[in-house]
Amino acid sequence: MSGALLQGILEHMAIVSIAILISTVVGVIFGVISYWVRFLDSVILGISEILQTIPSLALLALLMIIFGLGNITIIIGLVLYALLPIVRNTYTGLKAVSPHLKDAARGMGMSKMQRLFKIEIPLSFPLIFSGIKIALVNSLSVAVMGVLIGANGLGTIIYRGIQSRNMETILMGAIPVVVMALAFDFGMSKIEKRLIKRAK
Amino acid sequence: MIKFENISKSYGQTAILKNISFEIKQGEFVVLIGPSGCGKTTTLKTINRLIEPNDGKIFINGKDITKENPVELRRTIGYVIQQIGLFPNMTVEQNISVVPRLLKYPKQKCKEIVQDLLKLVDMPYEENAHKYPSELSGGQQQRIGVLRALAASPPIILMDEPFGALDPLTRDTLQEEIKQIQKKLKKTIVFVTHDMDEALSLADTIIFMDKGKIIQMASPEEMLQNPGAPIIKSFLSKQIDNGSNGNGSQKLFAEDFMRTKVLKVPKTSRTLECIKLMSSRDVNSLVVINEDDTYLGTVTIEKIKEQGQPGKEIADLVTAEVITVGRKEAAQVAFDKLLSSESSYVIVLNDNQTVAGLITRTSMAKALGEALWGEVQ
Structure with missing residues (x-):
């Protein structure tokens, strides 16, 4: 049984980390685009907000129709869910970089890309990181739903518990999810605090 | 170009x-x-x-x-x-x-x-x-x-x-x-x-x-x-x-608003003596002068407590951190120095380097008040 648990935890982690990796890349890119192209910001932020409001069960069902059963579908679902906090925090962070610094960077002769990578992203990194943290902690619990569309992870253990009305099995699947969420939240909050302190 | x-x-x-x-x-x-x-x-x-x-x-x-x-x-x-x-x-x-x-x-x-x-x-x-x-x-x-x-x-x-x-x-x-x-x-x-x-x-x-x-x-x-x-x-x-080329009639100098009562001690005085003097007058620093009455520096109670030994002379504990101004310097210069200084006062010196007085934040505020509303009681 403990072998199944360990496997569940590892699969769960793998699904969530792949999803967060993708949505960090996509989210930061969309955040930068909405910062650069003024009229696109409300469109991009609006779409990510709408995505967030779709109930997870409905979203997964829709995705299942398109992408079929399996891990890929839950990863896509998680990416869509994780997008909003990352896009929004990237956008807010970039906007919040002091105009004097942007002016100085422009006046020094930095191109748009150089300003982004040397000044703007490093300075908004604490906020971007906090967006990633929120996305990650959320995804850990949403990933449990994956069992309904044939994905692996701790959801399978919980589901088995529900079916056999076995409280112990349900808890065995649920507690690691909670512990992981709390551990990541704690650890990443610590890093976040240090980042913010350094930025000052 | x-x-x-x-x-x-x-x-x-x-x-x-x-x-x-x-x-x-x-x-x-x-x-x-x-x-x-x-x-x-x-x-x-x-x-x-x-x-x-x-x-x-x-x-x-x-x-x-x-x-x-x-x-x-x-x-x-x-x-x-x-x-x-x-x-x-x-x-x-x-x-x-x-x-x-x-x-x-x-x-x-x-x-x-x-x-x-x-x-x-x-x-x-x-x-x-x-x-x-x-x-x-x-x-x-x-x-x-x-x-x-x-x-x-x-x-x-x-x-x-x-x-x-x-x-x-x-x-x-x-x-x-x-x-x-x-x-x-x-x-x-x-x-x-x-x-x-x-x-x-x-x-x-x-x-x-x-x-x-x-x-x-x-x-x-x-x-x-x-x-x-x-x-x-x-x-x-x-x-x-x-500026310096004003007409002079309304010009204020540092000496116009300094306090002349200053606690001065010779540099040969002993640490305990100074602590006693400070506590009796409720101050935390003293102005220290040389034998010929010229200004040497200041000594603070913290410094004596930290490094002083009972019975020793205070000469080694004196610092020149406090900013000084001449008594004929413009009031504005003295104010600027006081405001940017870390200590709560500046020392006003006579031309012969003896101590003429102190300008504290209070005496500065009083002088400003007088300039605005006339004599302050």
Whole structure:
């Protein structure tokens, strides 16, 4: 049984980390685009907000129709869910970089890309990181739903518990999810605090 | 070197610059001055194309700057901004070498540049290069801001009210330093300020602007002698009132508002004696004098507690940290020194270096109150 648990935890982690990796890349890119192209910001932020409001069960069902059963579908679902906090925090962070610094960077002769990578992203990194943290902690619990569309992870253990009305099995699947969420939240909050302190 | 030809700039209906033309010679220190909203900063920013004029042309060394790539143009022009604008995510070394690194100078050369520049302002490399801007004082930060502008040795440097946010003492030092750097490195500097004092002490040529137009362009001496318009006169008169060439009748000196009762002790007095005196008078520091009554320094109760031994003389514990002023120095100078000093008072000295009195924050407030409302009870 403990072998199944360990496997569940590892699969769960793998699904969530792949999803967060993708949505960090996509989210930061969309955040930068909405910062650069003024009229696109409300469109991009609006779409990510709408995505967030779709109930997870409905979203997964829709995705299942398109992408079929399996891990890929839950990863896509998680990416869509994780997008909003990352896009929004990237956008807010970039906007919040002091105009004097942007002016100085422009006046020094930095191109748009150089300003982004040397000044703007490093300075908004604490906020971007906090967006990633929120996305990650959320995804850990949403990933449990994956069992309904044939994905692996701790959801399978919980589901088995529900079916056999076995409280112990349900808890065995649920507690690691909670512990992981709390551990990541704690650890990443610590890093976040240090980042913010350094930025000052 | 820099030539403006009929430059105009407007945002919608409001005209910021109205048909401006002037020429700056190589190696000249030009100060743009005028009331806020006169267009001086806009003028400055058109030189490195941070702002594009609607009309007219700017030439640098005969070349029309609109024909050049703005990013590359800016790398050849130093730029110092008012809010310092050091990048908080970079160390002092990285900040100074921003432009050399953009220009892809080799690493070793970048390091040499940083070392040479830090030497220029007396900030040792080992001590400062790896600090972050937040670990420096305001004055040091702006020094680094100036060095950053110098790093790729651009012939032209633009400075937008660089010393506006600094306290008066630091500002004076930095003005002195920038003047010397300019003489040494022979840069062409365009400097924006709203402080006539600063303009007069730095400029070779002052350009006075108002409502988007140049009112007068002249040397400081000429501007003082023949101000070209009433508004220039009013800018100058502020300067004359509190400057050294005032008419004297209303002038206040440091001696006019000092307290003359000062607790003085000879440097041969013993530690316990001093502690007793301090506690009986409820003060935490004493003024220490030499045998011939001249001023030596001050001694604080903390220092005695930390390092003093009972029965020893206090001579070794005396520090000269407290700022002194002469009794005939202008009141404003004394106030500036007091406000920027860490201690709560400054010491007023007679011409023969004996102690005349103290100016505390309270006596300063009282003097100000009297000036405003007459005698205060």
